[in-house]
Amino acid sequence: MTKATTERLFNMMLLPTCPDKPPNILEPVKLNLTNISLDELQTKYPSHPGDRYRPEGCRSGQRLAVVIPYRDRKQHLGILLNNLIPFLKKQQADFTIFVAEQAPGGTFNRGLMINAGVEAALEADNFTCLVIHDVDLIPETSDNYYRCRKKPLHLSTANAKFDYKLPYQGYVGGNIAITPSQYKRINGFSNLYFGWGGEDDDFGQRMATFGLRVERNTHVTGRYYAQSHGKDKGNPINPKRNILLGKAVGRLKTDGLLSTHVNTTVSHRSVVTLLTVSIDTQFYARTARR
Ligand code: UDH
Numbered sequence: 001m002t003k004a005t006t007e008r009l010f011n012m013m014l015l016p017t018c019p020d021k022p023p024n025i026l027e028p029v030k031l032n033l034t035n036i037s038l039d040e041l042q043t044k045y046p047s048h049p050g051d052r053y054r055p056e057g058c059r060s061g062q063r064l065a066v067v068i069p070y071r072d073r074k075q076h077l078g079i080l081l082n083n084l085i086p087f088l089k090k091q092q093a094d095f096t097i098f099v100a101e102q103a104p105g106g107t108f109n110r111g112l113m114i115n116a117g118v119e120a121a122l123e124a125d126n127f128t129c130l131v132i133h134d135v136d137l138i139p140e141t142s143d144n145y146y147r148c149r150k151k152p153l154h155l156s157t158a159n160a161k162f163d164y165k166l167p168y169q170g171y172v173g174g175n176i177a178i179t180p181s182q183y184k185r186i187n188g189f190s191n192l193y194f195g196w197g198g199e200d201d202d203f204g205q206r207m208a209t210f211g212l213r214v215e216r217n218t219h220v221t222g223r224y225y226a227q228s229h230g231k232d233k234g235n236p237i238n239p240k241r242n243i244l245l246g247k248a249v250g251r252l253k254t255d256g257l258l259s260t261h262v263n264t265t266v267s268h269r270s271v272v273t274l275l276t277v278s279i280d281t282q283f284y285a286r287t288a289r290r
């Protein structure tokens with residue numbers, strides 16, 4: 001038996017399960033909006049094997065992978081991580097954060113980055129819960145538990161950017177908790193939404209098609225601070241989003257988690273697992289012409 005295996009077995013036998021309600025969970029979140037770099041974060045937070053954080057003294061009921069679609073938002077990422085790590089530690093979560101960074105050049109594709117991030121996460125370890133997380137949203141409520149439930153859970157129901165309300169009925173954009181098996185059942189996100197808009201509604205249609213009724217955080221629990229930004233250079237509004245949405249359900253089986261055309265490299269940065277995702281642009285250019 002390897003040392004790691006022995007240690008794991010030992011922990012499993014000795015550690016009690018973490019309580020549903022962690023100690024001090026009702027202390028309010030104190031947002032920290034000071035700029036901080038990934039290097040500084042690596043110094044601030046001790047290194048963890050496999051970039052995995054585990055609660056001290058107890059065993060968490062779930063193994064969480066947080067997946068952040070990302071490009072060109074360094075400042076947002078530093079600030080998010082500096083808030084998210086203590087937030088998840090307080091929740092006694094067992095978590096690894098995957099940053100799915102789209103390689104430079106070309107138009108941003110949020111759905112494809114999320115699929116690539118989930119793919120890499122599920123290859124890396126046996127996670128039991130996925131949280132899809134935008135880089136600019138910071139949770140404001142301590143007991144907004146990043147845990148999976150029976151149904152997918154929409155977390156960011158009260159985004160400051162939308163006046164702390166849902167922008168429209170059926171909105172599932174921003175942050176969502178979903179199990180790997182649910183995510184696989186709906187074949188993840190569509191890979192075809194280049195540019196801003198539509199991929200989240202497409203994802204909503206996928207869940208509805210499989211009878212996965214999304215549960216929602218209350219407007220108190222689901223409060224998020226929104227880091228401000230303008231339009232990103234590499235992410236113009238997608239003029240084709242409504243055409244794509246019109247055929248969302250028909251495409252579900254052939255366009256999704258099982259058919260990403262990307263090349264992903266993995267780098268362990270101790271606070272996060274950084275994925276660099278290069279899109280096969282020629283493949284997607286051909287798909288778009290069809
Ligand atoms: N993202 C990046 N880099 C980009 C674009 C998007 O990292 O260049 C990621 C990031 O995680 C971000 C998420 O994708 O939080 C969603 O993109 P967004 O923040 O642009 O989406 P939002 O809903 O749209 O905030 C704001 C765009 C304003 C256009 C409004 C038109 N009605």
Ligand code: MN
Pocket residue numbers: 136229
């Ligand atoms: Mn945003």
